[in-house]
Amino acid sequence: xxxxETSSDMALGATRELRSAVRRSLVQAALPxxxxxxxxxxxxxxxxVLSPANLMNIAQQTGYLALFAMAQTxxxxxxxxxxxxxxxxxxxxxxxxxxxASGTSAHQGPSVILLLGLGAGFVLGAACGLFNxxxxxxxxxxxxxxxxxxxxxxxxxxxxISGGRPVQxxxxxxxxxxxxxxxxxxxxxxxxxxxxxxxxHIVLTRSVFGRSLYLIGTNPRAAMVAGLPVKRILVTTYLxxxxxxxxxxxxxxxxxxxxxxxxxxSLSLQATAAAVIGGTSLAGGKGGVGTAVLGAxxxxxxxxxxxxxxxxxxxxxxxxxxxxxAGVVLDRARLEQR
Amino acid sequence: MxxxxxxxxxxxxxxxxxxxxxxxxxxxxLLAVVIGMSAADPHFYGPINILNILRNTAFLTIVAFGQSxxxxxxxxxxxxxxxxxLASVVAAKAMAGLGASVPGQDATIIAGGVAAGLxxxxxxxxxxxxxxxxxxxxxxxxxxxxxxxxxGLGLMLTxxxxxxxxxxxxxxGFGRAQLLGLPTAVYAALLILALMIFVQRRTLFxxxxxxxxxxxxxxxxxxxxxxWHVIAAYAVxxxxxxxxxLLLTAQVGSGQASFGGDxMMLQSIAAAVIGGVSLRGGxxxVEIVAISALFLSILSNAVNLxxxxxxxxxxxxxxxxxxxxxxDEASRxxxxxx
Numbered sequence: 001x002x003x004x005e006t007s008s009d010m011a012l013g014a015t016r017e018l019r020s021a022v023r024r025s026l027v028q029a030a031l032p033x034x035x036x037x038x039x040x041x042x043x044x045x046x047x048x049v050l051s052p053a054n055l056m057n058i059a060q061q062t063g064y065l066a067l068f069a070m071a072q073t074x075x076x077x078x079x080x081x082x083x084x085x086x087x088x089x090x091x092x093x094x095x096x097x098x099x100x101a102s103g104t105s106a107h108q109g110p111s112v113i114l115l116l117g118l119g120a121g122f123v124l125g126a127a128c129g130l131f132n133x134x135x136x137x138x139x140x141x142x143x144x145x146x147x148x149x150x151x152x153x154x155x156x157x158x159x160x161i162s163g164g165r166p167v168q169x170x171x172x173x174x175x176x177x178x179x180x181x182x183x184x185x186x187x188x189x190x191x192x193x194x195x196x197x198x199x200x201h202i203v204l205t206r207s208v209f210g211r212s213l214y215l216i217g218t219n220p221r222a223a224m225v226a227g228l229p230v231k232r233i234l235v236t237t238y239l240x241x242x243x244x245x246x247x248x249x250x251x252x253x254x255x256x257x258x259x260x261x262x263x264x265x266s267l268s269l270q271a272t273a274a275a276v277i278g279g280t281s282l283a284g285g286k287g288g289v290g291t292a293v294l295g296a297x298x299x300x301x302x303x304x305x306x307x308x309x310x311x312x313x314x315x316x317x318x319x320x321x322x323x324x325x326a327g328v329v330l331d332r333a334r335l336e337q338r
Numbered sequence: 339m340x341x342x343x344x345x346x347x348x349x350x351x352x353x354x355x356x357x358x359x360x361x362x363x364x365x366x367x368l369l370a371v372v373i374g375m376s377a378a379d380p381h382f383y384g385p386i387n388i389l390n391i392l393r394n395t396a397f398l399t400i401v402a403f404g405q406s407x408x409x410x411x412x413x414x415x416x417x418x419x420x421x422x423x424l425a426s427v428v429a430a431k432a433m434a435g436l437g438a439s440v441p442g443q444d445a446t447i448i449a450g451g452v453a454a455g456l457x458x459x460x461x462x463x464x465x466x467x468x469x470x471x472x473x474x475x476x477x478x479x480x481x482x483x484x485x486x487x488x489x490g491l492g493l494m495l496t497x498x499x500x501x502x503x504x505x506x507x508x509x510x511g512f513g514r515a516q517l518l519g520l521p522t523a524v525y526a527a528l529l530i531l532a533l534m535i536f537v538q539r540r541t542l543f544x545x546x547x548x549x550x551x552x553x554x555x556x557x558x559x560x561x562x563x564x565x566w567h568v569i570a571a572y573a574v575x576x577x578x579x580x581x582x583x584l585l586l587t588a589q590v591g592s593g594q595a596s597f598g599g600d601x602m603m604l605q606s607i608a609a610a611v612i613g614g615v616s617l618r619g620g621x622x623x624v625e626i627v628a629i630s631a632l633f634l635s636i637l638s639n640a641v642n643l644x645x646x647x648x649x650x651x652x653x654x655x656x657x658x659x660x661x662x663x664x665x666d667e668a669s670r671x672x673x674x675x676x
Contacts, residue, residue: 139664140671142617144414144478146663148604152656159649269482282476314497317490324483328475 097259430593463576
């Protein structure tokens with residue numbers, strides 16, 4: 001009898017274990033499953049969702065958002081935050097367009113003009129990152145306030161140097177290369193996002209710098225005690241974030257064909273939403289390239305599908321808001337399983 | 339150095355120092371702007387301009403009071419700007435609707451509109467609080483979600499078109515009315531200020547709010563029921579944002595989904611933070627937040643009067659915010675070292 005009892009106990013334990021394992025993997029796989037169901041659901045309403053042209057469109061949109069989500073993820077990993085990401089994008093767009101326009105009017109060759117644009121863009125991006133990083137790491141200001149400050153500053157810079165109007169004079173070669181350019185039929189932005197994603201993934205998972213970001217996010221005091229140069233790492237992190245944002249800004253500028261002083265608009269929040277939905281934890285130390293890309297894919301498919309089945313843009317905002325909260329609740333569930 | 343450290347605690351015991359220390363550099367900045375502006379432009383102290391400043395201050399302070407309450411409790415409310423807009427639109431729609439069904443009964447119409455506006459602000463606040471307290475999601479993400487959803491709702495209801503049709507007595511008799519030369523909004527702000535001071539210092543809710551923001555674990559151990567107090571803080575914030583929405587609606591004479599918005603949200607955080615509310619929670623006083631809101635309103639008024647390019651305004655605001663918080667952080671560190 002005792003034998004039967006133990007065996008039934010064991011069986012019970014095994015089924016319980018199995019059940020919890022199934023539940024665990026279900027929660028972990030919830031986002032990819034939701035993605036597939038979303039795509040299929042939209043496809044039932046309108047089959048054009050799955051047309052090659054639209055899939056390419058989704059890939060391209062995801063490329064842009066993934067770049068910004070990766071930028072935001074890098075700082076979130078350290079318990080930081082970059083509210084100024086959107087305005088930085090605007091400032092970089094305007095600055096690069098102005099530099100290229102002045103290069104054109106000075107009758108420079110196309111390669112010089114391109115270099116001028118890229119240089120101006122990345123210098124502006126680096127300046128924003130350096131400001132954020134220094135204020136956060138060296139002055140010890142809360143990242144939210146520090147980047148709320150630079151949010152305002154970057155908006156001011158973008159609108160001042162552009163006069164509040166779109167900056168014309170972006171050369172065709174820039175647009176052709178970064179927007180029209182393809183490799184084996186894959187648009188430039190997808191390729192750039194892929195390359196950057198791979199490099200960033202290796203940096204985050206295989207380098208001392210990358211691992212220290214996770215440690216700082218998980219336990220800043222431990223990182224300090226372990227002798228990590230926390231301040232220097234944080235400054236570098238904000239630089240990296242703004243650098244990636246600048247890259248995304250240049251790609252977007254190529255798409256619009258002009259420097260737009262409000263290109264960044266709601267990008268700070270969109271990038272955060274993508275990162276958080278993907279599973280990046282705002283408490284720091286959790287997330288990576290995968291979560292950023294997954295979240296960007298989800299947000300893009302959602303808005304693309306809603307556009308195709310003609311859901312009103314205002315309703316889309318409500319849906320996105322609900323999805324952000326749902327994503328974090330899911331993240332909570334994942335955390336509690338550990 | 340040791341003498342300076344030794345002198346510090348003695349200074350703090352000095353009767354005047356406590357208040358001065360709490361106020362920080364804010365009064366000095368305020369005084370500098372007022373004196374500088376009075377010398378630079380006589381229009382600055384003209385009665386029309388002063389009324390204008392006071393009215394803007396009133397709108398900002400009421401939102402900032404709610405924001406401060408939430409931040410003191412360790413949270414964050416990004417949705418206040420969106421709630422201002424939704425309350426404005428809902429109240430205007432309700433009044434227009436009631437005006438058509440029961441024409442002439444202004445009291446009923448106004449009461450219905452005000453109740454609808456405040457009700458939706460309260461509801462949004464309760465949703466925020468419930469998500470934070472029951473789902474244990476950080477306030478930042480929850481209110482990021484509700485900000486998007488509430489903004490979408492406001493636009494959905496109106497398609498972005500202003501809502502007219504409110505009774506004259508609401509606009510002329512309340513919103514644009516003046517009592518002893520001051521606009522009604524100023525009285526509303528003063529009344530709410532008095533209420534907030536009472537709530538923060540004399541009620542259990544106010545004290546528990548500080549306790550929760552200061553140290554959640556200690557509050558739990560002391561037997562504070564965290565959930566209800568967190569929900570109440572967000573509910574008050576939503577309610578106050580809705581009140582501002584109503585005051586703006588009465589002042590302008592139409593309900594608009596463009597009221598409030600990101601700008602109001604960021605300014606309310608700026609007012610709270612410059613007013614000494616710590617983003618780490620547990621620290622802050624509403625009367626200093628009111629002074630800080632006055633300072634911000636005077637600052638943007640001054641920049642307008644001086645014909646400084648409005649595009650540079652955000653740069654100035656951003657820099658001042660970062661400097662104010664950095665100074666606050668530096669003084670905190672000095673105290674911590676003692």
